[in-house]
Amino acid sequence: MKSLLTILSFSLAAFTLAQNGKKVQFVGGARAVMSNMDFQTDEEDTVTPRKSAGGYALIDLGFRINPNEQTEILGMIRVKNDLGGFWGSNVAFDVRQLYVRGVAGKIVRYQLGNIDYKMTPYTFYNHNPDMLLGGVGTLQIKEDILNYESFYSKNNTWRQQGAAVDFGLAFPKIVKDVKFNGFITRLNPSNLSNIFERFYGGGNLVVKQSKYLTFGLNHASIFDLKETAASENPYKNAVSTATYEGKLDKDKYTVGLAGEAGTSAAGYSQDSSQLTDFFSNTKVYLKLKELNLKLSIGYMDNGADFRSAGAQSKRINYNQLNSFYSRYTNSQIDRQISIYDLYNDPTLYSSSITEGIMDYNPAINNALPYGTASFNRKGIFGEVQYQDTSEKLTLEVKYYQLSEIRGQGTTKLRKYNFLQTTAKVDLMKFLKIKRHLDFEAGFSYQRTTRPSEIEFENVSLKSAAVSLGVQYELISKLFLLANVYHFESSGNDLTPIRNTNDEIISFAPYNANNYENYFATGLKFNFTEDMYLSAFYESNLNNGNGMTPYTINQFMIVYNLKF
């Protein structure tokens, strides 16, 4: 047997990094934020305070303990104090992270407690469909804060609580190796009455047949634990997929075919109509090695009833009020969540997996409101990725041309065009100057149409976003920051109104005549790579959908440290 297969061995160093022989290490971060905000509107408003000030200081103090080479324990507490809240008031103590991980017998890697996990884009994946454009400068500072607060990573993982294991086997013939991954997390506890204990679990196996071919089987399922509530109607959402990639690797290029296809079933056990559907997503790609250019083109077909809570949960529930300046004018109208709020308010974000269909903002992302896993979409897409060898220029362009599969309220189908581009330029290398000068530009455009001779069927909605960011090193480690962001949306659509079973029961007219202009400038001093102090001023004009415009001006001081 030993000659036939080998169990892949892991070492803890794979994830604990260098321990320097220390059994206990302090890890964590600290942040202090001060802000002075000014709110203005042309409408009559004697109710809303014109100015507000606040801030906080926090420290995340973690203890990383390595009792032996195969085990790591991390416990992190957060102490947060709102400014002006000393002497015991407005002081919060929280457990921020807690996990144990290690390698059992140098074979099985495990983690218990907080886990950051993902599988594939259609099973368990933290898509980020609303943050259309990133940016250097002030937007990056804000995005980093909200990502840190909500445990979002660049790897699109979801922070959950549970357990995960993985191990691998290597084979001398037929296949090279097989890797197994499994996880189980607890989504919500029972209330010992009518709410079940709800779990989310699954796993995959990835088979690397050769350097040419890799394929995998994936399964993720939300399920209620029977007999944990006085109900006979548990919920289940199961998603099973197959992933595959075949490629031909030559000296000058790599050409390949990759994709994922699968099925889903969702619903309560006693419901007569369980939603079942399938999807497929396939692309071919060509990587030109000398140019460092990757081109891909593909086709996606996500069924109208495809449901995958782990991949379709949104970071933001748009069916919530803003947490600051939530209402304004003497009529105290709701202030809708804006692009500015997406960057400015970490409390809007969630790390929960939600089994229902979450509300979205058609102006921001109507084409793929739930990321690649959005249901009821089919069409082609293409992507260009380029980075020159000296990393002076990084360019990324994505384009989707999609349509619905099943019409909403009519047999006519909406069509979507979605263009997303980002360019990063390292001008220090370009201009051969001594100081850092980073420039980033982004552009996003969406168009939704459903032409019809019948007026109420007609849909035409456009939105566009432009972002420019500059970061220039004035003197050593001191950077000048500047950002401009413009977003606009116009047109109309009909947004579905769903009941508690996510069935569409009606449609609400959605009319957009909106724009936002954001401008920011400031300074940032990098003490080290993980420690900076920044002070900046920003101004955001929002036309309130053409009816109740307002401006938010804010001066912020941010100190951030990771250790």
Add this chain to the structure above:
Amino acid sequence: MKKYITLVLLGMIILSSCHKKDNSIDGPNLNDVYGEFGVINTLGQNLDSVDFAVGQTAYFTAQMSKIIDWKITITGQTSGAVKEITGTGSSLTQATTTWLGETTYFPVFGAEICDVQLTFEGEDDTLTSTIKIIQSKLNPGFLISDFESGFNNQWTSYIQSGADMDFQIKTDASSPQGNSYYNMAGTVDWDYLIGYLYFGASAYGSPQMPITGNGDNTYFNIMIYGEPGSVNTILLFQFQEDDDLSGGFANSSEDTYSLEIPVNWEGWKLYSVKYSDIPCLVNGQPSTPNGNGQHNPDRLNQVNMLHLANPVTGFAKTKVDYIIFTQNEPLKP
């Protein structure tokens, strides 16, 4: 090897099948939500004359061009009784409009001609018709009294010697059912009790009231009038059970369940309660019954109706009518 890889890749592509054109739609048809309103088929009905007493039912039909909130209002030309049937849809069918002869707003319907009006939310269109009731509906159950036959001498009544005392059966057009009701009014400034009327089972010819159901499927129903401008009245009903089937009631060893109804509304209202939901009260507080502790409507020996009011709040007045026990569901008059 290359063949093998090619086959696998082809298989993957085949697996990536596509959805066929889907002619179904998600949600309601947009035309039903936003289309122009119009009446395609006007208001129709299955009968011109209906005899509810023999089990006949009436229903109405119509067809509209879109889904809309609609309302049928049936008004008795003589009684003024009103029945409303509401719904949402693009058509009126037997399933959504069947009328069993019941009433939404008192009084109840009599044998009379009724006006039928169909209206639509947000639209001016009104469709009309008439229907004749040959006999009004019968309500199965044990009727304690509708006060149409006068005072039963086997009932027991007591009236305090207060001011403006008026405890009697009255006959006038304000009766919600038939022509008569029981009026209770007066001022007693030294006691909560203003007067009472006890309905003993013996008045109906047996030691226990002829109710066949159990506590969970028996409903006690009464029509109560709240005097405009006065919220003083508290109606207290005591249900005394002959648990040992001795033919009488012993308070120390048998169950009494009590229902307190603060009459804090204006006009006639039907009050219904499941018999097993009626608590045992002592001095207004939940207590343990003295008998078998089970709700046994089939062993009811007496129902006491007491008119109470806080002595400091002055004059109290109410009217009651149509006291009935029903089976399986509350009264639908």
